[in-house]
Amino acid sequence: MSNLPLFRDPWAKSEAWRKHPVFSNRAMFRNLFPGFGIAVVAFSAYVVVDNLYLSASKSDSKHH
Template sequence: MTQLYRDPWAKREAWRKSPIFQNKSMFRNLFPGFGWGLGAFTLYVIYDDFIAAKKPSSHH
């Protein structure tokens, strides 16, 4: 038997059900590289405050 109702736009609307477009995936990829940038900034601040501060400055 054939279906009584067949959606002619089903193929064109199938992308909406893809897992790429789910809210969880959208929020996870909202700020790409933020974790790496935060880590690099934290390491820079630690270096600047503790390691670079111990070196005596020659222009004082």
């Protein structure tokens, strides 16, 4: 019984959710922009394909 704290917090169970890892600053920052990584990859792929397609079509058609 000597290892128990001298003063016990009656609200400890009610406040325990605040210490959960889901509410840490790292988790909050990681979930700030959900899907941002996928969007960057998709947009980069679109730009690369568009540039390759346009460069191929420009060299094929000579109007002058």
